[in-house]
Amino acid sequence: MKHVTFHLPSFLRRVRIHGGEFDSSARAMNRVKQVRLLQAEPRIVRGSTIERKQMSTKTTIKRIALVSVAALGFGVLSVVPSNAAIGADTFVLSSATASQTTAETSTATSSVATVSFLGSIGDSVSVTASLVSGPGAAFPYLSLTETASAKVNEADSAVGTTISPNTAVRVQAGSASAFAVAKFRVYLAQGTSATTAPTTAGTYVVKLTPASVGQSGALQAAAAVTLTITVTAAPALDKVVSATASTAILNKGETNTATADATGITGAMTLPTTNDAAIATIATTLKNAAGVTQTGESYTAIITAGPGLLGSGVFTNETTAYTAAGRAILVQHNHFVGVFPDGTSGKTTIEIRTAAGALISTKTVTFHGAIATIVPTIAKATVGTSATDAITAIAYDKDGTVVSAGNLYAITDSATIMATSAATSLATGSATFSLTGLVAGTANFTIGDAATVATSKVTAVAGAIRVGSNVPASVSVSFDKASYAPGEKITASVTLLDARGLTVSDGVYTNIFATGGISANYTTGISDTTSVTTVSGVGTLSGFLPSTEGDVVFKWTTGSTAAAANTGLATANQKVAGTATVSVSSPSSAAATDAANEARDAADAATDAALQAAEAADAATVAAQEASDAVAALSESVTALVAGLQAQIKSLAAVLARIAKKVKA
Numbered sequence: 001m002k003h004v005t006f007h008l009p010s011f012l013r014r015v016r017i018h019g020g021e022f023d024s025s026a027r028a029m030n031r032v033k034q035v036r037l038l039q040a041e042p043r044i045v046r047g048s049t050i051e052r053k054q055m056s057t058k059t060t061i062k063r064i065a066l067v068s069v070a071a072l073g074f075g076v077l078s079v080v081p082s083n084a085a086i087g088a089d090t091f092v093l094s095s096a097t098a099s100q101t102t103a104e105t106s107t108a109t110s111s112v113a114t115v116s117f118l119g120s121i122g123d124s125v126s127v128t129a130s131l132v133s134g135p136g137a138a139f140p141y142l143s144l145t146e147t148a149s150a151k152v153n154e155a156d157s158a159v160g161t162t163i164s165p166n167t168a169v170r171v172q173a174g175s176a177s178a179f180a181v182a183k184f185r186v187y188l189a190q191g192t193s194a195t196t197a198p199t200t201a202g203t204y205v206v207k208l209t210p211a212s213v214g215q216s217g218a219l220q221a222a223a224a225v226t227l228t229i230t231v232t233a234a235p236a237l238d239k240v241v242s243a244t245a246s247t248a249i250l251n252k253g254e255t256n257t258a259t260a261d262a263t264g265i266t267g268a269m270t271l272p273t274t275n276d277a278a279i280a281t282i283a284t285t286l287k288n289a290a291g292v293t294q295t296g297e298s299y300t301a302i303i304t305a306g307p308g309l310l311g312s313g314v315f316t317n318e319t320t321a322y323t324a325a326g327r328a329i330l331v332q333h334n335h336f337v338g339v340f341p342d343g344t345s346g347k348t349t350i351e352i353r354t355a356a357g358a359l360i361s362t363k364t365v366t367f368h369g370a371i372a373t374i375v376p377t378i379a380k381a382t383v384g385t386s387a388t389d390a391i392t393a394i395a396y397d398k399d400g401t402v403v404s405a406g407n408l409y410a411i412t413d414s415a416t417i418m419a420t421s422a423a424t425s426l427a428t429g430s431a432t433f434s435l436t437g438l439v440a441g442t443a444n445f446t447i448g449d450a451a452t453v454a455t456s457k458v459t460a461v462a463g464a465i466r467v468g469s470n471v472p473a474s475v476s477v478s479f480d481k482a483s484y485a486p487g488e489k490i491t492a493s494v495t496l497l498d499a500r501g502l503t504v505s506d507g508v509y510t511n512i513f514a515t516g517g518i519s520a521n522y523t524t525g526i527s528d529t530t531s532v533t534t535v536s537g538v539g540t541l542s543g544f545l546p547s548t549e550g551d552v553v554f555k556w557t558t559g560s561t562a563a564a565a566n567t568g569l570a571t572a573n574q575k576v577a578g579t580a581t582v583s584v585s586s587p588s589s590a591a592a593t594d595a596a597n598e599a600r601d602a603a604d605a606a607t608d609a610a611l612q613a614a615e616a617a618d619a620a621t622v623a624a625q626e627a628s629d630a631v632a633a634l635s636e637s638v639t640a641l642v643a644g645l646q647a648q649i650k651s652l653a654a655v656l657a658r659i660a661k662k663v664k665a
Contacts, residue, residue, distance in 0.1 A: 088116075098111040113183070116179050117173070124216055125170075125216070126213050136199060146183040148182075203228060266401060266404045267366075279341065280363075301351070307367050366402075376460050380506070395426055418438060423451070440467050442464050477495075482582060483582060486586055494538065513530045520553060526541050
């Protein structure tokens with residue numbers, strides 16, 4: 001019979017053996033003593049028999065107690081296998097590294113820790129997050145993102161539940177036949193608040209430790225892992241001013257509303273007499289690299305070349321509160337920089353820099369001296385009896401810098417024809433003079449820096465301006481070209497002349513054409529109005545020619561209303577018909593026509609050449625026939641000569657033969 005053996009558990013030392021009569025009980029409690037079933041071991045039966053004979057009633061009671069203790073030991077052994085149920089356990093990170101900014105906590109890019117195991121219902125595995133190292137007081141938090149066949153902390157915890165640092169979160173198996181899975185996003189938070197982003201940038205090392213809970217048994221494979229989280233400064237929270245992201249805008253005069261740099265800023269070099277005398281204002285906005293405005297830092301403004309002074313301050317109720325202070329100044333983040341003269345002319349260069357010295361922007365303005373030259377331009381050579389901008393003028397100092405301070409005057413030599421202009425400011429860099437004619441005629445103008453030529457220090461001759469008539473006497477129509485491409489724009493010029501043959505003053509003239517205005521045999525879009533608006537004595541009408549090729553004929557008839565101010569024409573020029581023709585052709589069509597003509601010419605030339613070749617061939621044929629006949633005649637002549645020669649040779653041979661015979665004889 002097969003032997004079955006097993007070891008009994010050892011009993012605690014407090015169960016003691018007293019005297020020789022307990023030898024059998026002592027053997028029963030020995031951990032390593034083997035008990036053989038169904039077969040007695042030699043000498044054991046004999047010893048046992050002797051012991052039974054020696055045992056008293058008291059010994060029998062103790063034996064029963066010992067058997068009861070042994071039975072309890074067997075019961076303990078039967079429980080152990082059912083509790084040690086954890087298996088196939090894993091603990092992994094989605095990534096061994098992660099990143100955050102000082103404006104973030106849990107993000108989609110955080111590393112995810114996943115714990116998974118097989119176990120009976122109630123078996124549990126815990127996960128604890130702790131900080132190993134880091135530059136600041138930021139600690140690791142866990143945020144539940146997903147579960148499967150598992151409970152978290154003995155409940156169906158909601159996604160998003162957070163677990164504090166150094167706190168074990170318990171994942172319990174919810175089923176005995178499925179993997180229990182729980183996933184946790186790992187992130188750093190400042191101090192004891194799970195929603196406060198870390199404030200100190202740097203590298204943090206986090207340890208994540210799994211462990212079995214209670215009687216679940218030891219983990220088989222899951223082990224602690226480390227996660228490195230790099231915290232960087234959030235761009236929006238960056239306090240460092242970026243020179244490339246910051247802006248500085250140059251405004252003309254004392255304003256801070258420009259959105260782009262003003263150009264060509266000039267100002268008088270004269271020292272200011274009031275605080276409100278800056279020729280330019282620089283509005284600077286300090287920003288970090290993310291473009292967020294910074295309010296905790298100042299900046300500098302420095303004149304690096306040229307004349308001038310700088311000042312800074314704020315705008316209050318559209319007035320400035322700063323004065324000239326120096327050539328290099330420190331400016332608060334919300335203050336503006338004013339540019340002031342110092343009594344010297346020239347070009348000034350200003351640099352705006354961060355407090356750390358990085359260049360934000362470079363600006364230039366120019367301070368001018370007194371007027372040295374004036375350059376006038378006649379904008380309208382003919383004016384009427386209403387105010388017309390007729391002359392413009394620019395003043396320059398000795399260095400050629402535009403003067404933008406002071407006044408200029410338009411001085412006439414005939415005040416009865418045209419009134420003298422009032423003073424015109426140079427604040428915009430140039431002066432524009434509006435003139436009003438009094439009567440028809442011509443007046444000559446001089447531009448000066450005073451009301452008269454005599455009192456002016458600088459003058460310049462502008463030229464003659466005519467006061468034109470506002471009574472048209474004749475009209476003529478012309479077009480900008482004689483030929484056009486299909487669909488091309490066409491412009492008609494309508495010129496109105498007065499009785500002296502001079503262009504009329506600018507204005508609106510009615511009844512110049514009869515009803516229908518200028519018409520054409522195609523729809524062109526030329527206005528059919530009967531009135532004309534003139535600029536420098538000429539009115540313009542425009543339209544578009546048809547897309548088809550051919551001639552377009554324009555026709556008109558002059559108006560017939562009685563002449564009056566700005567109305568009608570002279571009687572002799574009323575009801576006069578006029579016409580003009582323009583051609584419409586496509587460049588490609590013209591090219592095709594030219595090509596066809598050239599091809600026809602080439603064909604004609606080829607025909608002529610063919611005829612000449614045929615004639616030459618005929619002549620060649622005749623010449624060949626004549627040559628053939630000559631050759632035949634020559635052949636006959638040669639044949640006759642050869643025959644005669646042969647006869648002579650034969651006759652000579654006979655003579656020679658006779659001579660030979662005589663010699664032999």
